[in-house]
Amino acid sequence: MLESVQFLTNQIQRMSTDSQQNTHHSPVLEFKSSTFSVPVLVLANNDLIAIEQQLQEKIHQAPEFFKNSPLVFDLQELNNLNLDTNINKLVNIIRKLDLLPIGIRGGSAQQNQQALKLGIPSHSGHINHNPATSPEKQKPQTPEPEIAPEPQFVTVNSTLITHPVRSGQRIYASGDLIILAQVSAGAEILAEGNIHVYGSLRGRALAGVQGDTEARIFCSDLQAELISIAGNYKISEDLNGAAPNQPVQIYLQDHTLIIKDI
Amino acid sequence: MARIIVVTSGKGGVGKTTTSAAIAMGLAKRGHKTAVIDFDVGLRNLDLIMGCERRVVYDFVNVINGEAGLNQALIRDKNCDQLYILPASQTRDKDALSQEGVGRILDELKKDFKYIVCDSPAGIEKGAHLAMYFADDAFIVTNPEVSSVRDSDRMLGILSSKSRRAEQNEEPIKEYLLLSRYSPDRVKLGEMLSVNDVQEILSLHLLGVIPESKSVLNASNSGIPVILDEKSDAGQAYADIIARYLGEDRPHRFIDEKKGLFGKLFRSR
Ligand SMILES: Nc1ncnc2c1ncn2[C@@H]1O[C@H](COP(=O)(O)OP(=O)(O)O)[C@@H](O)[C@H]1O
Ligand SMILES: [Mg+2]
Numbered sequence: 001m002l003e004s005v006q007f008l009t010n011q012i013q014r015m016s017t018d019s020q021q022n023t024h025h026s027p028v029l030e031f032k033s034s035t036f037s038v039p040v041l042v043l044a045n046n047d048l049i050a051i052e053q054q055l056q057e058k059i060h061q062a063p064e065f066f067k068n069s070p071l072v073f074d075l076q077e078l079n080n081l082n083l084d085t086n087i088n089k090l091v092n093i094i095r096k097l098d099l100l101p102i103g104i105r106g107g108s109a110q111q112n113q114q115a116l117k118l119g120i121p122s123h124s125g126h127i128n129h130n131p132a133t134s135p136e137k138q139k140p141q142t143p144e145p146e147i148a149p150e151p152q153f154v155t156v157n158s159t160l161i162t163h164p165v166r167s168g169q170r171i172y173a174s175g176d177l178i179i180l181a182q183v184s185a186g187a188e189i190l191a192e193g194n195i196h197v198y199g200s201l202r203g204r205a206l207a208g209v210q211g212d213t214e215a216r217i218f219c220s221d222l223q224a225e226l227i228s229i230a231g232n233y234k235i236s237e238d239l240n241g242a243a244p245n246q247p248v249q250i251y252l253q254d255h256t257l258i259i260k261d262i
Numbered sequence: 263m264a265r266i267i268v269v270t271s272g273k274g275g276v277g278k279t280t281t282s283a284a285i286a287m288g289l290a291k292r293g294h295k296t297a298v299i300d301f302d303v304g305l306r307n308l309d310l311i312m313g314c315e316r317r318v319v320y321d322f323v324n325v326i327n328g329e330a331g332l333n334q335a336l337i338r339d340k341n342c343d344q345l346y347i348l349p350a351s352q353t354r355d356k357d358a359l360s361q362e363g364v365g366r367i368l369d370e371l372k373k374d375f376k377y378i379v380c381d382s383p384a385g386i387e388k389g390a391h392l393a394m395y396f397a398d399d400a401f402i403v404t405n406p407e408v409s410s411v412r413d414s415d416r417m418l419g420i421l422s423s424k425s426r427r428a429e430q431n432e433e434p435i436k437e438y439l440l441l442s443r444y445s446p447d448r449v450k451l452g453e454m455l456s457v458n459d460v461q462e463i464l465s466l467h468l469l470g471v472i473p474e475s476k477s478v479l480n481a482s483n484s485g486i487p488v489i490l491d492e493k494s495d496a497g498q499a500y501a502d503i504i505a506r507y508l509g510e511d512r513p514h515r516f517i518d519e520k521k522g523l524f525g526k527l528f529r530s531r
Contacts, residue, residue, distance in 0.1 A: 026263055030433055163434070164465060166419030167412055182465055184415045202463075 039066075040105065041073040041094070046083040052093045053180075059097055071099045072123060076106025085113040165189060165203065177207075185225060194218070206233075208252075217250040218262070232257055267379050268397035268435075270421075272413030274384030276405045277442040280478055281489040282381035283311040285401065288504035290345035291489075294376040297336065299348040301393040302383040303358055306350035309310070312339065313485020314347055323351040326363035332370055341490060346375075356389040364392050386420060395426050399436045402466065405443045406454040411463050414439075418464070438469035440503065445474040446518055455518055460467035470503035472496055472517040 043051065057076030059066040071094060078085055087104075094101045103123045104115040112122040157175030165171055165179060177191035180198050187203035189195060195207045197219040208215030208230035215229050221244060225236045228253045239259070247262040268283045279302075299322060300308035309315040314337045320330035323423045325348070332348075339345035352356060371378050382393035382430035386418045394400060400421050404414040421435050422428055428435075441460055461468060477494030481487060489504075491497040495516060 006529075163422060166422065167415040169419040169423060183464070186412060186416065187419070199465075200462075221510070 037063055038070050038072055038102065041071055043073065043075060043078050043085070046078055046085045048086070048089055048093060050244050051090070052097075055093070055097055059099075067098055069099055070102040072105055073101060074105040075108075075111060079106060079108055080109075080260040085111065088118070091115070091118050091120065125205075137219050159191075164199070167203070172209075183224075191215070204228075207250075213252050215252075218247070219250075220247045222250075222259070227257065229257060264375055265377050265398045266368060266372075266396055267377060267401060268394040269379060269401045269403060270380055270382040270390060270408070270417055271395050271403045272384070272386060272390075272417040273296040273405070273410045275457040276403050276410055277440075277472065277478075278384075278403050279308050279311055279381050279446070280482065280488065281401060281403050281440060281442065281472075282308060282379050284489040284497075284500040285504060285507075286345060286347075286377070286379040287339070287342060287487040288489045288500055290342045291337070291376045292504065292508065293344060295344050295346075295374065296377040296379065297346045297348060297371050297375045298381060300380040300381050301359070301389050301529065302348035302381065303350045303354055303356045304354050305383065308381050309337075309347060309349045310485065311482050312347050312487065314339065314349075314483075318349045321349045322352040322367070322462045323354045325367055326359065332367065341486065347424070356387070358382070359389065359392050361392060361395060365396060369397050386416065390417075391420070391424065394421055394435075395424070397421075397425060397435050398427075399438065401438050401440050401469065402464075403440050403442050404460060404464070406441060406445075406449065406456070406460055408455065411455065411460055415464060437466055438507070439464060439466040440469055440472065441475045444471045446514060457514075468477060468514070469506055470499055471514060471516050472499040472503075497509075 011252075041055070051210070054153045073090065073094065075085055085106075090144070091101055101118075101120050104112060104120055105123045107115060107122055112206070115122060157173065159171070159173035159175065159177050160236075161177070161179045162181060163173060164181040165183045165187040170188045171177065171179075171190070173191040173193070175191070176193040177189055178196045178198075179189065182199035183189055183197055183203040184206065185199050185202040188206070189197075189203065190206045190209050192208065192210045192212060192215075194215050195205050195217045197205065197217075200221040200222045200223055201219040202225065204226040205217050205219070205224055206226075206228040207217045211230050213230045217227055217229065222239065223244065225241060227234055227239070227250055229250065232252055232255055234257050248259050249262050250257055250259050267285070269278050269285070271278050276335075279300075282298055286296050290296040298308065300306050303323065306321075309318055317337050319334035322335070323396070324330040325332055325335045336346040336348055339347060368378060380393045380397065383389040394417075402414050402417065404410050418437060421437065425435055427433065439461070441457060443456070445454060449456045457468070457471060473495045475488075475494060475496035477491050477496050478488050481491055481497075483495075488494060489494050489500040492501070495500070499516055502515065505512050
């Protein structure tokens with residue numbers, strides 16, 4: 001399966017100390033933040049011949065799109081199934097097809113190490129899974145499917161915001177929205193998927209804005225002006241019971257918002 | 263490299279002009295060639311606070327329109343030869359400023375000056391927008407009350423999304439909190455937000471607390487930036503702020519309530 005993922009390279013900001021003001025020598029480099037989409041190759045089977053074949057077919061359908069495209073490969077599912085993968089061979093196949101692997105996701109520590117030797121860093125999109133110590137090891141081996149499942153395109157976006165969302169600002173995410181800072185009163189964050197706020201949530205947060213009733217809001221300090229899931233909302237007056245600095249999740253049950261401590 | 267500092271707040275009357283005058287003088291006194299620009303077109307008063315209102319010939323708008331050269335319009339401060347003031351026009355309205363024009367003048371100033379302090383008008387409209395647009399550093403002046411804090415938060419949002427640095431995806435503007443007109447006694451009575459309250463809401467680096475002080479009014483009446491009144495609490499607070507901005511370590515002061523006569527005599531609390 002191929003899906004697309006958004007990368008947001010974290011902004012490396014100057015630390016907020018006063019001391020940097022002394023040195024104003026002109027910089028020859030700087031770190032900037034940017035977001036870009038990269039296709040992710042999600043493998044469901046470790047049959048390298050089948051992988052090569054189907055990948056070739058996929059590329060054939062859109063050769064311009066794939067030519068020299070960066071690619072992240074995802075081994076999470078394989079590792080869940082305890083199917084080991086030869087990283088060297090896999091990377092060879094990918095490169096042979098004119099794709100440029102730039103990351104491994106969901107690999108075991110050993111696989112990440114192998115990838116790193118090939119100059120491919122690991123991305124922690126999933127929790128790293130180590131087959132050697134995994135409890136799934138004890139489970140009976142899942143029988144190998146006869147035919148590997150058809151690769152398909154799925155778009156999974158998540159938007160990562162690392163700076164505070166201030167009053168008057170509005171952020172819309174077409175997938176999940178993850179905020180690593182506070183959301184001020186007077187700010188509004190909206191997501192078609194889930195919302196995570198790892199800071200004080202004082203503004204308005206609306207998840208599942210296209211009607212996804214399964215969407216949830218997670219936050220570490222609920223002081224919101226309004227929370228809503230798929231149009232079902234509560235305003236700050238209704239939230240009076242929420243204890244400050246208590247992580248909670250908010251979800252929908254029978255058209256009612258449930259707020260529960262985590 | 264020159265550094266452009268905007269002094270801004272969203273809300274009016276919180277102490278932006280007082281602060282602009284004090285920090286421009288503070289930086290100049292430290293030997294850094296500094297220009298301070300009044301962006302409050304139509305409501306100019308930086309020149310009054312700096313005591314140069316009777317020496318204004320040309321103003322910022324004249325320079326933008328090419329009616330005067332920068333050197334003709336800049337007024338050298340009477341107390342410090344490293345400090346120059348570019349006054350606002352009193353007779354034009356804010357539409358007289360254009361982004362292109364402001365950018366051009368700032369570029370010219372950058373060749374000659376180490377620091378350029380932009381005194382922003384209140385609000386979030388054009389004048390305030392132009393004052394912050396080209397900034398490298400922002401001094402957010404906030405009073406310890408809910409509406410002022412809320413307006414500062416709004417301004418911070420604008421800095422991080424509408425400034426030149428944001429638009430060109432450069433390193434963001436460095437933001438500093440200056441909590442002004444602080445009165446520990448009133449905080450204690452619950453009439454004002456505390457430093458901690460404000461910091462929790464804004465999560466911003468605190469550059470300094472400026473106490474509510476009569477010395478500010480005295481200074482503006484005599485047209486001398488309060489930082490030159492070295493005995494005054496507000497003057498010392500601004501001196502600390504300059505020191506911290508320049509990288510020196512100074513413990514925060516003026517946060518605890520003043521001890522009354524009784525407290526002073528008996529050293530009890
Ligand atoms: N620390 C202070 N203590 C007492 N009064 C102050 C202080 N700072 C500013 N003021 C007063 O508040 C009023 C508004 O200050 P000003 O600097 O003009 O604000 P702004 O430029 O934000 O509108 C002035 O009358 C000024 O004297
Ligand atoms: Mg002013």
